[in-house]
Amino acid sequence: MIQKKICMLGGFAVGKTSLVRRFVTNVFSDQYRTTIGVTVERKSLVVDDHDVTLMLWDLYGEDEFQRLRESYLRGSSGYIIVMDGTRQSTLDGALALQQTAARTLGPVPFIAIINKADVRAEWEIDDRSINQLRERGWTVLFGSAKLGQGVDELFTLLATQMLKASPPSGVPS
Amino acid sequence: MKEKKRNPSQSDVSLFQDIVLHLDIVVLEREAATGTFRLHGIPPAWWHQFADTADATTVDLSRCSPFLQEYVAAWLHMGSSELSIVEKSGPWTESDGQGGTMTLEAGTLSIGSRQLLFIERMGSGFEQMHTIVQRARERVLAEEVAVKSHRQVETHLLTQLEASEQTKDDLLALLQHLHLAALVLNEQGIITFASHRGLELLGIEASHVIGLTWESVLHVREDDRAMIHEMIRKSLDGERTRVVHIEQPRPIWIELEIHRDPDSPSRRILVLHDRTELHALRQALNEQTSFHDLVGKSSVMLRTYQLVRDVARVDTTVLIEGETGTGKELIARAIHCSSERQRKPFIAANCAGLTDSILTSQLFGHKRGAFTGAVSDQQGLFEAADGGTLFLDEIGDIPQHVQTALLRVLQEKEITRLGEAKPRKVNVRVVAATHHNLSEDVVRGTFRADLLYRIRIARISLPPLRERREDIPLLAQSFLGQISTATGKSIDRLSSSTLHLLMSYVWPGNVRELKSAIEFAVISCKGKDIIPDDLPPEITDASAPSRSPVWVPLAGGDEKSRLLAALSDAKGNRTEAARRLGVSRATFYRRLVELNIQSR
Incomplete structure (x- = not known):
């Protein structure tokens, strides 16, 4: 059994917990409950014929009340950066978090997802900003934890990239 | 340790x-x-x-x-x-x-x-901390939503403002392009905007217009100012216009149109149309269609105007012939006003119905005690008109004795007051008028031939109105304007059916009768247009198909028979007989006298 640690990073209320919960239990709640501390969820899936258990570290959203402890990132095989499409400020926070993660973990796979695609008309993050992220080499997906759009694809894609980056023994990289 | x-x-x-x-x-x-x-x-x-x-x-x-x-x-x-x-x-x-x-x-x-x-x-301490952080983050999220909402409103307003500015710019450009002269007034009547064309038309700069009341910019006559005030107050949105004369800074005629500002009902938009050229053209046209107080553009009247001008250039006596009411006195005045005597007196005297002595005294004056009642020296009309023109109307009715005296005045250019022996020099141009055929009077022996030749050196014959019907609309409109102004009534025009009646009526009393009919109609009129019911009954009745539409005066026995028949039909009532013949009562009486018809 292959186990991979994935950290969920992003500002507060961008939907990290909702994405994890939708992926793990296929449940969504409209009620916002902020995360303090860390919750670790497990989800097993088959990726490229390998049974993989993802250890999803749902970290608290960073703001003036809580700063990210770099120690929580250690041991991660990849990370997911979550943004809220309706709040431009979450993109600025995402850039800073990605730098911290890259500094701590090195060049591990990561995927950025812009959540709340169900209210696309209200997005503040525009195509120009998204293109700029992609020009930086980011993989940027759109999704909605509320509707379940793009959630499985997000985790599966990252798992695939993590396996590719760090193949299990006997599998050529 | x-x-x-x-x-x-x-x-x-x-x-x-x-x-x-x-x-x-x-x-x-x-x-x-x-x-x-x-x-x-x-x-x-x-x-x-x-x-x-x-x-x-x-x-x-x-x-x-x-x-x-x-x-x-x-x-x-x-x-x-x-x-x-x-x-x-x-x-x-x-x-x-x-x-x-x-x-x-x-x-x-x-x-x-x-x-x-x-x-x-x-434990509970952590839960409290969690609750505080939860609330703080919820508040931050709510504020972000509020900020976003405000930003959206701001963006919307900015977009609207931009669109509004664009619309304003477009409208201004359109105004300039259309060369539309316009002023915008606020609720106090102060000018807040003036288009380029408006400034150009008024001949002033924006700095001398914006912020001022319209009254201080548009210098108009008192009655026009009152009317514009009323138009601004009511603002029937361009339904009414008024042509006004702006006196300063440069004299122009403008047609003023007043609209409500659709965005602000208390504001007004004044649209100014330059009518100066039109006014000048109309004035020129009026000059062609009128001559002094004479109105008419028929060829016969145009010839008459030219004849008046020709006669005015010389200083001879003039005889004006024409039916009653054709405007003989107006011709006499026109001759006087066109002549070099225009700054001297114009005296008009009606010679009809006066006795020999009274007429002599009126024309030549008298000395105190010359006759009973002559309590003081009195100059006559010849002396009063010295240097000017004496108009002698109905000269065919002058008694023989006065004809002789008049002949001497015309020959000698001097008069002798009654009771005096010494003649006095006078310099008077005599213009005479008659509805008689004086040549026939000479044949009959009622008028001196030598006097006729003396006064008929120049001769103007005025046509009756029925022979220049094309002038009736012009005359009627002219009288309507004069009488409306005099009575204070706002009557703009004659209905087409009214005009038709006026054109088909025979007008035995000629222009004078037409003027009386319009006066009658203006008094009767209740609306803006004169309708047939407003006209005197003899005109509306004359249009009945059973009646002969035109009465043509007949000469000699035929006319006499007609008059007698009319009197007989009217059971001796002369007014009714005149009505039946379509002539005025005065004309009817005169005809009776002329044709020696005795009636009770």
Whole structure:
């Protein structure tokens, strides 16, 4: 059994917990409950014929009340950066978090997802900003934890990239 | 000084276990030999859900939360010198085994070679902190929503403002392009905008217009000002216009149109159309269609105007012939006003119906005591008109004796007052008029031939109105304008059916009768247009099909027969007989006298 640690990073209320919960239990709640501390969820899936258990570290959203402890990132095989499409400020926070993660973990796979695609008309993050992220080499997906759009694809894609980056023994990289 | 070691007593152990129990924490000690952890004391109930070690005192952390495993691994990975300063793990969440979650936090402690791990369940203090952070973040989110909403409103308003500015620019450009002269007034009548064309038309600069009242910019006549005030007050939105004369800074005629500002009903938009050229053209046209107080553009009248001009250039006596009411006195005045005598008196005298002596006295004056009632010296009309023109109307009615005296005046250019012997020099131009055929009078012996030749040096014949019907609309409109102004009534025009009646009527009283009919109609009129019912009955009745539409005066016996027949039909009532013939009562009487018809 292959186990991979994935950290969920992003500002507060961008939907990290909702994405994890939708992926793990296929449940969504409209009620916002902020995360303090860390919750670790497990989800097993088959990726490229390998049974993989993802250890999803749902970290608290960073703001003036809580700063990210770099120690929580250690041991991660990849990370997911979550943004809220309706709040431009979450993109600025995402850039800073990605730098911290890259500094701590090195060049591990990561995927950025812009959540709340169900209210696309209200997005503040525009195509120009998204293109700029992609020009930086980011993989940027759109999704909605509320509707379940793009959630499985997000985790599966990252798992695939993590396996590719760090193949299990006997599998050529 | 070396600290003395003491083995814990039974009571110490009991106290330790009570403390651990009350603090709701778990204390584990790492067995260095096996790497496992041993539970100290009695753990809280939640520990069994977490560690699944209900009965054992040895704990296998590999079966615990990955979060705790990583924390412990990081602790053990440190060198022995660092072990005593490891920070707490921070909170993490675990399932409480009952469908809920619990939040835990771990800490480590190294005492000598002993390595202790504490796991604490976060209690009410943590929940309070969680609630505070939750509220703070919710508030931040709400503020972000509010800011976004405000920003959207701001963007919307800016877009609207931009669109509005664009519309304003477009409208201004359109105004300039269309060369539309416009002023915008606020509710106080102050000019807040003036188009380029408006400034150009008025001949002033924007700085002399904006912020001023319209009255201080548009210098108009008093009655026009009052009317514009009324138009601004009512503002029937362009339904009414008025042509006004602006006196300053440069004289122009403008047609003023007043609209409500659709965006602000208390504001007004004044649209100014330049009518100066039109006014000048109309004036020129009027000059062609009228001559002094004479109105008419028929060829016969145009010839008459030219004849008047020709006659005015010379100083001879003139005889004006024409039916009653054709405007003989107006021709006489026109001759006078066009002549070099225009600054001298114009005296008009009607010679009809006066006795020999009265007429002589009126024309030549008298000396005190010349006759009974002559209480003082009195100059006559010839002396009064000295240097000017004397108009002698109905000259065919002058008695023979006066004709002789008049002939002498015309020949000698001197008069002698009654009762005086010494003649007085006079310089008077005589213009005479008659509705008689004076040649026939000469044949009949009622008028002196030599006088006729003396006064008929120049001769103007005025046509009756029925022979210049094309002038009737012009005359009628002219009289309507004069009479409306005089009576203060606002009557604009004659209806087409009214005009038709006027055109088909015979007008025995000629222009004078037409004027009276219009006066009658204006008084009767209740609306803006004169309708047939407003006209005098003789005109409307004359249009009845059973009646002969035109009465053509007949000469001699035929006319006499007609008059007699009319009198007979009217049972001797002369007014009724005149009405039946379509002539005025005065004309009818005159005809009776002329034709020697005796009636009761």
